[in-house]
Amino acid sequence: MYNLDEIKDYKLINDDCFNVLKNIPDNSVSLILTDPPYNIAQYSTGNIKFNWRTDINNDLAEWDLKELKPSDLISEFKRILKPNGNIFIFCSYNTIGEYHKVFDPEFDTFQFMVWHKTNPVPNFRKSSFLNSCELIVCCWDKGHTWNFTTQSDMHNFIESGICMGAERIKDANGKTLHPTQKPLNILEKIIKIASNENDIVLDCFNGVGSTGEASLKNNRRYIGIEIDKEYFSASEKRLSKYKQNT
Numbered sequence: 001m002y003n004l005d006e007i008k009d010y011k012l013i014n015d016d017c018f019n020v021l022k023n024i025p026d027n028s029v030s031l032i033l034t035d036p037p038y039n040i041a042q043y044s045t046g047n048i049k050f051n052w053r054t055d056i057n058n059d060l061a062e063w064d065l066k067e068l069k070p071s072d073l074i075s076e077f078k079r080i081l082k083p084n085g086n087i088f089i090f091c092s093y094n095t096i097g098e099y100h101k102v103f104d105p106e107f108d109t110f111q112f113m114v115w116h117k118t119n120p121v122p123n124f125r126k127s128s129f130l131n132s133c134e135l136i137v138c139c140w141d142k143g144h145t146w147n148f149t150t151q152s153d154m155h156n157f158i159e160s161g162i163c164m165g166a167e168r169i170k171d172a173n174g175k176t177l178h179p180t181q182k183p184l185n186i187l188e189k190i191i192k193i194a195s196n197e198n199d200i201v202l203d204c205f206n207g208v209g210s211t212g213e214a215s216l217k218n219n220r221r222y223i224g225i226e227i228d229k230e231y232f233s234a235s236e237k238r239l240s241k242y243k244q245n246t
Contacts, residue, residue, distance in 0.1 A: 004028050004200055010212055010222040010239055014232040017204035017225040021076040029080045029223075030145065030199035031088070033190055033211050035182055037068050038092040070095065070102040078106055080202070084145050086194040088113075089137040090182065099137045107139040111156060115186060119161040136190075147193050154193075160186050169208040169234050177234055178208045187214035195220055209235030213242055 001023055002011075013020050077087060087107075091099055096112065104110040113136040120132035138156075140146075148154055163181045171177045187210055195201060197219040203211035206224030208231050215222040216239065226232040 001025050004221075004223075007200065007221045007223065009216060009243065010224065012206065012209070012212070012224045012226070012232065012235055012239065014226060014229060016227050018072070018076075020225045021080065021204060024076075024080045024202075024223075026079055027082050028200065029202045030082050030085050031191065031195040031201045031220075032077055032081060032085070032204070033088045033187065033194075033201055034203045034205050035090040035180065035207060035211075036073070036205045037066065038090075038095065038180075039067055070099045074102050074106060083141065084143050085140070086144055086146075087137070087139040088190050088194065090115075091135050091137055093135065096135050096137070103137065103139050108141045109139065109144075111138040112136060113138060113156045113158060116157065116159045117162050118159055119164070140194075145195055145199075147196070149193070158186055158189065169238065171230070171234075178231060181208055182210050184210060184214050184217070187211050188218060191215055191218050191220060206235055207231055209238045212239050216242055216246075 002025070004025065073089075081087065087103075089099065100110060115134045115136060117132045117134070120130045123130050160183050163183050167181075167184065169177045169181060191201060191211075191214055199220050200223060201211065201215040201220045202223045202225075204225045206212065206226035209224060212222045212224045212235060222239075224235060226235060
C-alpha cells in the first residue's frame with residue numbers, strides 16, 4: 001500500500017491505473033477528478049482535410065478505442081474515497097447513462113455538469129450542431145466537502161474555451177501531444193469547490209498532468225497515474241517546472 005502521508009506535493013506513477021488503485025489505502029483520497037477515455041473514436045469519420053488551412057484532427061488516439069466501462073471503476077473509487085470526498089469524471093453523451101446506472105445507486109447524490117466550449121471546432125460542412133459541450137459526472141455522499149460560493153456562480157454549467165496557445169502541451173516537434181487536454185480554469189474551479197487545501201486529489205487518467213498543475217496551484221497534494229510513457233514524461237517535466245517556478 002502507498003503511504004499517502006509521504007506525499008508533500010505530488011506523486012506521478014507510470015502504470016496501468018487498475019494496477020495502482022488497488023494499492024491506494026481505503027478512505028484516503030478527498031477528490032477523484034479524472035478524464036477517462038470517452039470511447040468515441042469508434043464514431044470518427046476521419047480527419048477533415050482542407051487546402052486553405054491545417055487539417056482538423058477528427059481522430060482520437062488509439063487509447064480511446066479500448067472500451068472502458070464505468071463498472072470497471074466503481075468498486076475501487078468507492079473504496080479509496082474518503083467519507084467526505086467527491087468524484088468528478090469527464091465523460092461524453094455516449095457514456096453518461098452508463099455512469100448514472102453504475103454510480104447513482106452507490107452515492108447519496110449523482111449530478112452532472114455541462115462544460116460549454118466557447119471555441120469549438122467549426123462545422124465547415126454545416127450539416128449538424130457544433131460539438132460544443134462535454135459532460136462531467138459528479139458524485140458524493142452526505143457530509144461531503146463543498147465550498148459553495150454564490151448562487152450565480154454555482155450553476156452546473158461552465159463556459160470556457162478549449163486549451164489554446166501556451167497552455168497546450170506540445171511534443172518535440174511542436175505538435176499537440178494530448179488530443180483532449182482539459183483547461184486549467186475548469187479543473188481549478190472544481191478543485192476549489194470540492195476539496196480543501198492539503199487534501200489529496202487523484203487523477204487516475206493523468207494525461208499530460210493538467211489536474212496535477214491545477215492541484216498544486218491551489219495547495220492540494222496530487223496523485224497522477226498515467227500508462228502512456230510519453231504523456232507521463234510530459235507530466236513529470238510540467239509539474240517539476242511548475243514547482244521550480246513557485
